[in-house]
Amino acid sequence: MPHRKIQKRSVADLKVGEKAVIExxxxxxxxxxxxxxxxxxxxxxxxxxxxxxxDPICLNVSGYCLSMxxxxxxxxxIEP
Amino acid sequence: MGNPNSGxxxxxxxLTGLRQKVGNFPGVxxxxxxxxxxxxxxxxxxxxxxxxxxxxxxxxxDEQVVTDILANPQHPDYPDVAVVVVDASNLNxxxxxxxxxxxxxxxxxxALNMLDIARQQHLEINAVRLSMQLGVPVVKINARIGEGxxxxxxxxxxxxxxxxxxxxxxxxxxxxxxxxxxxxKGLISDVRQQYQLTNNYLALQYLxxxxxxxxLGRPQRVKLDGLIEKYQFDEIDxxxxxxxxxxxxxxxxVKTVVTDKRPLNQSTWSQRIDRILLHPVWGYxxxxxxxxxxxQAIFAWAQPFVDGIDAGVAWLNGTLHEQLPDSPLTDLLxxxxxxxxxxxxxxxxxxxxxxLLVSLLEESGYMSRVMVLMDRIMRxxxxxxxxxxxxxxxxxxxxxxxxxxxxxxxWRERLITILVTPLMSCSARLPIYTILIALVVPExxxxxxxxxxxxxxMGLYLLGLVxxxxxxxxxxxxxxxxxxxxxxxxxxxxxxxxxxxxGITVWDxxxxxxxxxxxxxxxxxxxxxxxxSYGPGDSLEQAENRVRSEYANQSAEQVxxxxxxxxxxxxxxxxxxxxxxxxxxxxxxxxxxxxxxISSFAAREVFVGTIATIYSIGSADEGNDSTxxxxxxxxxxxxxxxxMYTPAVAFSLLVFYVFAMMCMSTIATVYRETKGWKWxxxxxxxxxxxxxxxxxxxxxLMK
Numbered sequence: 010m011p012h013r014k015i016q017k018r019s020v021a022d023l024k025v026g027e028k029a030v031i032e033x034x035x036x037x038x039x040x041x042x043x044x045x046x047x048x049x050x051x052x053x054x055x056x057x058x059x060x061x062x063x064d065p066i067c068l069n070v071s072g073y074c075l076s077m078x079x080x081x082x083x084x085x086x087i088e089p
Numbered sequence: 090m091g092n093p094n095s096g097x098x099x100x101x102x103x104l105t106g107l108r109q110k111v112g113n114f115p116g117v118x119x120x121x122x123x124x125x126x127x128x129x130x131x132x133x134x135x136x137x138x139x140x141x142x143x144x145x146x147x148x149x150x151d152e153q154v155v156t157d158i159l160a161n162p163q164h165p166d167y168p169d170v171a172v173v174v175v176d177a178s179n180l181n182x183x184x185x186x187x188x189x190x191x192x193x194x195x196x197x198x199x200a201l202n203m204l205d206i207a208r209q210q211h212l213e214i215n216a217v218r219l220s221m222q223l224g225v226p227v228v229k230i231n232a233r234i235g236e237g238x239x240x241x242x243x244x245x246x247x248x249x250x251x252x253x254x255x256x257x258x259x260x261x262x263x264x265x266x267x268x269x270x271x272x273x274k275g276l277i278s279d280v281r282q283q284y285q286l287t288n289n290y291l292a293l294q295y296l297x298x299x300x301x302x303x304x305l306g307r308p309q310r311v312k313l314d315g316l317i318e319k320y321q322f323d324e325i326d327x328x329x330x331x332x333x334x335x336x337x338x339x340x341x342x343v344k345t346v347v348t349d350k351r352p353l354n355q356s357t358w359s360q361r362i363d364r365i366l367l368h369p370v371w372g373y374x375x376x377x378x379x380x381x382x383x384x385q386a387i388f389a390w391a392q393p394f395v396d397g398i399d400a401g402v403a404w405l406n407g408t409l410h411e412q413l414p415d416s417p418l419t420d421l422l423x424x425x426x427x428x429x430x431x432x433x434x435x436x437x438x439x440x441x442x443x444x445l446l447v448s449l450l451e452e453s454g455y456m457s458r459v460m461v462l463m464d465r466i467m468r469x470x471x472x473x474x475x476x477x478x479x480x481x482x483x484x485x486x487x488x489x490x491x492x493x494x495x496x497x498x499x500w501r502e503r504l505i506t507i508l509v510t511p512l513m514s515c516s517a518r519l520p521i522y523t524i525l526i527a528l529v530v531p532e533x534x535x536x537x538x539x540x541x542x543x544x545x546x547m548g549l550y551l552l553g554l555v556x557x558x559x560x561x562x563x564x565x566x567x568x569x570x571x572x573x574x575x576x577x578x579x580x581x582x583x584x585x586x587x588x589x590x591x592g593i594t595v596w597d598x599x600x601x602x603x604x605x606x607x608x609x610x611x612x613x614x615x616x617x618x619x620x621x622s623y624g625p626g627d628s629l630e631q632a633e634n635r636v637r638s639e640y641a642n643q644s645a646e647q648v649x650x651x652x653x654x655x656x657x658x659x660x661x662x663x664x665x666x667x668x669x670x671x672x673x674x675x676x677x678x679x680x681x682x683x684x685x686x687i688s689s690f691a692a693r694e695v696f697v698g699t700i701a702t703i704y705s706i707g708s709a710d711e712g713n714d715s716t717x718x719x720x721x722x723x724x725x726x727x728x729x730x731x732x733m734y735t736p737a738v739a740f741s742l743l744v745f746y747v748f749a750m751m752c753m754s755t756i757a758t759v760y761r762e763t764k765g766w767k768w769x770x771x772x773x774x775x776x777x778x779x780x781x782x783x784x785x786x787x788x789x790l791m792k
Contacts, residue, residue: 041325059367067580069360074359
């Protein structure tokens with residue numbers, strides 16, 4: 010059987026209104042920007058809305074609204 | 090300095106009022122907004138408004154400036170005191186930047202802003218405790234209404250007199266041995282020794298960011314690379330740890346100074362508005378309406394002002410003609426200078442309206458929603474959601490539009506935006522469109538309510554937009570990405586626009602347009618007038634004498650007309666036009682249009698003025714009583730005997746002007762923004778080929 014990592018859920022998989030706690034990042038370079046914007050491991054985020062075509066998405070992070078592309082959101086892994 | 094949307098610019102405007110000017114930071118093209126204010130009766134200080142950033146690790150060109158200044162105490166703009174504006178309603182994230190600036194060793198003052206918004210969100214902040222925890226002066230302000238300015242000035246005065254700098258670093262990279270797993274202490278002290286730095290955090294910046302530091306020479310940068318190698322220092326990893334470390338401490342500080350009585354799960358009204366404005370159907374419908382409104386404003390609302398200015402210039406010209414003695418100098422003043430200045434001033438209403446609306450959208454917070462709305466679509470074309478602002482601004486003028494691309498972090502997306510923005514029909518093309526459409530498109534109603542001329546006009550704008558998107562798509566295939574594209578962006582809460590802000594933005598953009606474009610246009614008008622009025626040797630007199638003897642039997646008026654047009658043909662400008670004629674013949678143009686093409690190469694808005702000059706020089710009846718349109722309609726093609734401006738010629742010209750990059754200011758701006766001639770030349774070439782090819786097709790098909 011080929012080695013296959015179990016796909017972790019990421020912020021990109023959230024539904025509108027769903028909440029989750031950030032666990033880690035799958036992309037180091039992207040994580041620098043996300044950390045600066047306050048997306049820290051252990052922080053709760055809430056998917057607040059999606060753009061009409063489902064991408065980009067808007068998150069609520071520590072009291073403000075942050076928008077990002079779906080591909081960027083996919084690098085934020087969430088606690089199960 | 091401060092985070093974006095923290096009220097930094099409001100504070101700057103409150104402190105300086107209209108005593109501000111826009112310049113450039115040395116070596117870079119980022120606009121530097123500076124101004125002066127009085128601390129007390131005797132002390133005047135100069136204040137610089139730095140671009141808003143989230144951290145001192147820059148993500149785009151305009152953010153780079155902040156780090157460049159703060160990491161280099163020798164920089165001419167290095168501050169005596171750094172006033173950091175902090176948004177109290179988002180304290181954690183704002184304190185990240187604040188703690189970094191503080192750690193760089195600059196004397197700082199925290200201007201704690203937006204306490205009213207924090208209070209609305211049921212957050213109470215104890216500023217005194219915050220000041221004690223951080224060891225820096227904290228002043229409560231309300232930048233929107235100008236509260237707390239006096240206290241802030243007192244604090245600035247004290248910090249200048251006796252700077253108090255926190256003794257310990259908020260985050261000390263030298264103490265992070267455990268965190269990083271390397272000998273950070275050794276590495277940091279090595280850097281400090283080699284560069285005579287007194288500050289651990291500054292030493293860390295040398296390590297992480299030295300590639301972007303223009304003040305370091307090449308050997309110095311290589312040496313830093315050597316140190317990184319020696320200690321096996323992982324920059325990205327360490328930077329991530331720094332951010333987490335800072336947020337941990339910030340969390341502890343915030344816990345002791347903020348009382349959070351926020352009820353959980355209550356959506357703010359900003360979020361409720363978002364649900365409508367980002368709605369799959371309503372979102373686009375509202376955006377389309379806003380765009381229509383902008384167009385309506387530029388074309389319809391600005392028209393009375395444009396007409397007024399036009400009439401005013403014409404009146405001034407006529408009066409001067411009557412009052413002043415008939416001499417070449419008078420002609421130069423009226424036909425050359427005043428006509429040229431009038432050509433610039435006439436754009437002011439449209440530009441003012443556009444910037445009024447764009448800055449209203451930005452102030453209110455809607456513009457970032459538009460970026461979110463459009464990002465997915467723009468990405469298909471190699472652009473970014475942030476490209477929307479330049480493309481919309483391009484409808485007024487490409488110069489500020491191209492400068493607005495600086496906020497796009499990815500070089501590739503920014504470059505593509507720069508390359509295609511001039512295809513958006515700017516307001517300088519409008520007079521050309523107006524006059525040619527009026528000439529060949531009948532004024533009638535189609536489909537019951539649409540004005541045919543308006544439909545054609547709209548079509549030209551759409552043609553420009555489509556061409557921009559197609560060109561972007563082609564460039565996307567050609568240009569390879571240097572770095573990854575990033576769209577992580579804060580959506581500010583909706584706010585009422587501040588009218589003084591809007592006013593200042595409009596004023597700035599109008600004045601910079603008048604100065605930048607104005608000089609070029611006036612200069613060209615004068616040169617053109619001279620070239621069209623004089624010829625080599627006595628060729629003009631020869632032409633006049635020849636006509637007089639050949640057509641001696643015709644009426645005096647006809648002879649005068651002949652003389653004038655033969656003289657124009659013999660002038661320098663006429664000769665240039667003649668040389669160009671073989672090249673533009675396939676497009677349906679004659680040498681007179683050739684002159685207009687050459688002269689409008691530097692600025693397309695000159696076209697209408699040029700044909701006005703050419704046809705008024707080229708006909709004897711002073712030309713003051715007939716409009717340009719009538720003159721064009723009366724122009725006869727000597728070969729066919731029919732009117733010169735057939736629909737084929739007019740449409741060929743229209744298409745040519747939609748695509749052609751005829752604007753010196755734009756080329757100069759692209760040169761500055763891309764730091765070289767390569768891209769402006771590529772842009773000029775592709776747009777010229779596109780213009781020539783399409784004009785050729787249009788003429789040959791319609792002929």
